[in-house]
Amino acid sequence: MYRIRFHGRGGQGMKTASRILGTAFFLEGFEVQDAPRYGAERRGAPIFAYVRADRHPIRERGVIQRPDLVIVADDSLVPVPGAGVISGLDDHGILLINSEESADTWRHRLSIGSPILTVPDHSGDPAGQRFLGASCAGAAARLVGVISREHLIQAIGDEISALGTAAATASLVQANSDRALDAYEAMAAHAGCVSEGSGISAADYRSPDWVDLPSDPATVAAPAIHAGATSVEVRTGLWRTLRPVIDYSRCNHCWWVCSTFCPDGAIDVAADGEPRIDYDHCKGCMVCVAQCPPHAIEAISEQQAQRQETQAADRENSV
Amino acid sequence: MNHNPDSAGNPRFQRMKDLPSTHLLGTGTPMCSGCGGLAALHEIYDIIGDKSVFINAAGCMTLLSVYPFTPFRGSWLYTSMASAPAGAQGVRDALDILMQKRRMAASEDMEVVVLTGDGSAYGMGLSATSGAMERNLDFLYICYDNEGYGNTGQQTSGATPHGARTATNRGLSGFPGFKKDLFSIWAAHKPAYVATVIASEPLDLARKIDRALSLKGPRLIIALAPCPTGWEFEPQQSVDIGRMAVKTGAWPLKEYIDGEFVHTRIPRHRLPVEQYLQLQGRFKHLFEPRRNDVLINEIQDRIDRYWRNVSSG
Amino acid sequence: MSRSLLTGNGAAAWGARLALADYIPAFPITPQTEIIETLANWIDTEAMAARLVTLESEHSMITAAGAAAATGVRVFSATSSQGLLHGMEMIYTVAGWRAPFVLVNVSRGLASPITLEPDHNDVLAARDSGFLQIHCATCQEVLDSILMAYRLAENDRVRLPVMVNLDGFYLSFTREPVTLPDAKTAADFVGSYDPENIRFRASAPVSQAVAVLGGGPYSYFRYESHLAAESALEVYHQVADEFENLFGRRHEAIDSYRTDDAELVLVMLGSFATKAQQAVDQMRDAGQAVGLLRPRLMRPFPRQQFRQLLAGKKGVAVIDQNLSMGFGGILHGELASALYGQPEAPPILASFVAGLGGRDITGEEFFAMVEETRAAVASDQIPPPRLLYTQAELREVRKLQAVAQVERVELKQPQTVQGGQANES
Incomplete structure (x- = not known):
């Protein structure tokens, strides 16, 4: 099974990216599961979306714990612990960062075992920001190596028109397709570098460190904040x-x-x-x-x- | 339904003799004897007719239909205290859908009528009523207002008048708050029609219901309902007390239509309000053991002020 | 028939559309809102011939739904969590009208503290209302169950509203491949709604939902609803047969997975059960005889089927994504009552509470629950109920409490427990 996570900010199109990739996998004949993960977050806050794809029906659910590929639309999120970008990455999973900086710089900065790739970002280019979702999906499609150009383009057509807005015109689909293909070509050298992760084994697994919850008094156990303006701790x-x-x-x-x-x-x-x-x-x-x-x-x-x-x-x- | 003016353009109810002499609402209901609400309802039902479905909210009149007895010759649906207007929404929409999809003949259509007490209308059900008006629901709303939670023993409600003694305001000055102006709250939504009525003025009532039936959209009626049990008077006085409410100006008869406010009865020589209050046990503490002039004058002043605005406006 | 990627919410909307719902009273609430938005859009673009009205509350929404159903149209509505609770007076009330309709609930934990993420306390709060309940594990099931729910609700032996439940986030916002039945076959399957004598017409007055005096008639009417709910079990099997014949998919009242030769069986509701299925396969690979039962029907409760499926098993682990304060897991209690006194009932019925407010259940945790149950079977001791909660989670809460400046008089530090060795508190 392929397990892929997209990280970005609310408004950067990560849900669109996951849907384009999901649909592209589906068109290739895979079973697919894709979902955005957001709660009360707002525009600009870190969010992520994920895709699972397999030749068999997918029964795993929820957040991907051990990704095969992580794609980051916005490199400023990488060092943010709350964004959870590198969570579950080990030497198996590949990290692709949309960044002007080199992979070496990131390798040096992050010191993780996972292979790191970068693509030039479009932060200076407001038009680029609008199509980040399509770019990320295009890059991911090439890295997994099992998605054709045709199915990528068809997926973009499906997903961009499904947004259902009046703006979903042919030209918008075209612009998204162009960006996605740029990213798809840019990743040619790494085509197919992502491999499917394995599952866990019931014969040999790490026991969960369950605890018995202590019975705390209501003064402790009620969901009350006993101070003002603690929100300043949220950056x-x-x-x-x-x-x-x-x-x-x-x-x-x-x-x-x-x-x-x-x-x-x-x-x-x-x-x-x-x-x-x-x-x-x-x-x-x-x-x-x-x-x-x-x-x-x-x-x-x-x-x-x-x-x-x-x-x-x-x-x-x-x- | 026969509520429009005749071919000569004359209103259907010009004189007392035009009022129905046989009555549609079945007898045998468990309402208290002398109930001013039941009196208003039976007068109203004669005008509406049996091509109607009444959507009821928890209150005294929930007990109109106790299995297997119902006084209605048309239909009835009990909902809950807070949501009768939403029940009317569901029934009205369903009837419209059925006619639109040709699954029901237009002859099977009915007037959808909400029936609630003041506890629901002035309080818990106000949000649902407001919502129904927002959505321009085509319905009639009848509130029988006996100025307290009557079915549970006359506790203070949003309709209880200043100074009245209730089961939850037993003190010497009664209820310290003021009766909410539901007529204005409703009218502020700019519905098709709002009116106040009372059973003791049957011609005025009949004209207003007739008028409401000739209109489309939200049409809302508040009927003051003299309540022998909650107001503490002998059942036989029910009509007299109703008349006194109008003659003293305590219950103004009025309508809101086409954006205009019209008083349908302006008492030329308003009687002092104490003549209305004295008839009711719930105001006895204003007169015994000692007369409470401060409170009586306060009540009178508020009525005077109301009518000053009417004549000047 | 076509197969496409749909969210659980999208599948729910398709269910209403293919069932030819006439009327949709609506009110927005996360994570359900996408359902009513999708339907509203279809109605606006005339892809669907229905009327959608946004009420001012769920209390009013359920009232309008019941009132319209009682007038003789096919009604669909959807809600979640606090919305379901806000409408709860009417949930009970309209069920007693014996007017059928379908209500989708997108499960979400209840306040307090308030959350957006899923567990089953909301839908189980409606357990005793008279609504039948179907719980779904996949987006496909959401769509299929809505079609089946109309058949069940409108059956003349049943005539009760049906709630179709799906988990927030894990299904509501998650896309999976869903086979869309073609409109004609779906319409033939669902059939047209014949309200018989449940409707308001000028020529045939009805006084509906009237008061009763005294416990005699009250008990009669209430128990009749119960009997109708019970008979829905048999009707359900017929509907499932017919559904399978037309669409090729079988949806049992209890979905049974590798239980035939299982010694230990997991029992749970909802979408996390697909994770349990995967864990069962992994345990089978490791040579463990483990299976899974997932009730789709919670009301009526398929007790006879449970008895048969669990006869002779050594141990059962019930995983409840709900919590009845002062009692524990609700499904565990229901299953215990179904199995009590049965000659071949499993001797060990362990209780796990997990997945509250969207808390995930990992693959390893399924293994560990089975391990605890196996240890209980070996020692012939029913283990105390367990909340799945890790040391790391408690440490995280202690950090939050520090920010909240809770008086940290004597906050006990977490203590790791060994599997199967927990102390009853």
Whole structure:
């Protein structure tokens, strides 16, 4: 059985990616199971979707524990523990990262046994972002090596038109197909490198470390939070794909506009009258950019900003 | 159904003599003797007729149909306290679907009528009523309002008037809150028709029901229901108390139609409200052992203020 | 017939469409909403000749569903979790009207604490209502069961509403290959709805759902509903035969997997049972005589069939994805009552509570449950009920409690227990 996981952010098309790949497998005659995994998360938050494909009916369910292939649409998610990108990856599973950086850099950074591949990302290209799902599906289709171009294209046609919006025109299908084929070709050298993982054995398995739940008093065991504003421990800055940056030379120290209109209250004005953006919590909505009277706030790509930061850190480490 | 004006354009009910003299609603129901709600219902049923299905909510009138007895010559469905308008939605939609798909002749169609007490109408059922109006459901809603949870022994409801003593407000000043203005709440939804009626004014009642039947969409009627058991008076006084409610201005008779509010009866010389209150045991504490002028005046003031707005408006 | 990838929700919508439902009272709730959105879209584009009305609550939705069914149209509706509970007064009420319709429940755990993820406490809260219950393990079964449910509900010996249950996320949002019956065959199978004397017509007045005075008539009407539910078992078998003849798929009241020569048998409801099937194969590969029973019918409860299928087995592990506070697993209790006093009943009936609020059950955990049951058989001691819960999960909760600033007076640290060695608390 093939077990494949797609990681990205809400809005980056990971559900579409899993459906395109699932349908492509199905068209190749595989039994298939695909599903997105999301709960209360919102646009920008890490989500994942998965595909199982086998020649026999699939009875395994739920989250994939030991993937054969993990595809990451957004490389800024890789180091985020909560995103669970590398969860269950061992030397069997392949990690494909959509990234400007080299596989070597990632190998060095992650120190995991799993083979790592990269494809150039489209973060600088807003059009590329729209078709990330199709790109990821195209790359995965080539890496498993059992999906033909024709079935990939047919799957894209099925899935993009099934989105059912007025925008689902032939040109949209075409644009998605082009991106998927680009990724499919880009992976030619690694075609078929993904292999089907094996199941577990009842003769030799690791016992679950079950515990007896202690009977705690209701003061402990009721689902109550006994403090205010504990939500600040949630780093919603991870949702951001665009980063607002203040140009203090243009800031007119109005003291209130960006700070008041920031929906998350992630901008405070310091005693000196200068606003400071709390990047741990800024979700990247860009309301501040839109509202700032002297246009002193600029939106830059979060990925580029992070890459520059990481490279600077890497340089420092190597010195 | 014969509720439209005749060919000459005359309303069907012009004089008392136009009112039906034989009655459709069966006798033998377990309602209290002297029940002002039952009186209103039987007058209303004469106008609606038996081509109707009544959707009932928990309340006194749930007991109209106790197996195997029913006073209705048409149909009836008991739902729950909160959801009678939703039951009307299901029945109305189903009848429409059946006619649309030609599985039922149009002659089998019926008027869908919700019947609830004030406990449901003013409280638990308000959300379902609001929803039905939003969806522009074609139905008639009859609320018999006896100003308390009568079926359980007259506890305070959303319709209980200021100062009334109830099973849950037994103190010297009775219920400290105020009767909710359900007429305005309903009218704020801009339905086809809203009206207040009372059994003691049968001609006014008949005209309003007739008018409601000539319209499509949500049509809602509140019938004040003098209640011998809950209001503490002798059954024989039921009609007199109803008349007094109108003469003192405590129960304004009015309608909302085509976006307009119309009072169908403006008492020229309004009697003091205490003449209405004195007849009822639930207000006895306003007069005995000592007269509570503060509270009586407060009740009178609110009525005066209401009518001042009517005459000035 | 065509085969395509459908989510459980998509399959449910197809079930309603192929059953030619006339009327769909609706109210959104996760993870069910996709069903009503799909149906609404089909109705808007005239792919389906039905009327969908969004009510203002599930309480009203169930009322409208029952009222429309009582007027003589074919009704479909869907809900989940808190929605089912909000409508619960009407679930009981409309079942007593003896007006048939089909309600899909997409299982989701109940508050408190509130969650979006699945377990079976919602649908089992409706266990005693008079609705029949069919529980599904695959998306295909969701579609097939809805068609079968109409036959069951509308059968003149039954005349009760039927609930078709599927697990949130694990089926609702998961695509699997589903064979779509062709519309004509499905319509022939379901047939047209003849409400007989259950309908409102101007020419034939009915007073429906009236009050009774006294326990005599009350008991009569209630017990008649029970007898109708019981007779649904026999009707179910006929419907399943006919379904198999037309569509080639057999859906038993209890799905039995490799139990013939099994010594130990797992019993569980819903979609996690396919994982159990896989575990059974893996245990068979390791030479263990293990099988699986999955009741599809929870109401009526197929007790006679359970007795037959479990006769002579050494041990049974019941896995409940539900929890009755102060009692334990509900299916375990029901099965115990069915087996009590049967001469060949298995001596060991172990109880496991697992999968609450979407908590996964791993393959290894199926092995471990069987191992505990085997140890119980060897020692002839019924083991105490067990919640499947790991050391790591408890550690994680302790971390959350630290953030919540719970008074950590004496938070007990987790202690690992050996399989089969748990202490009864």
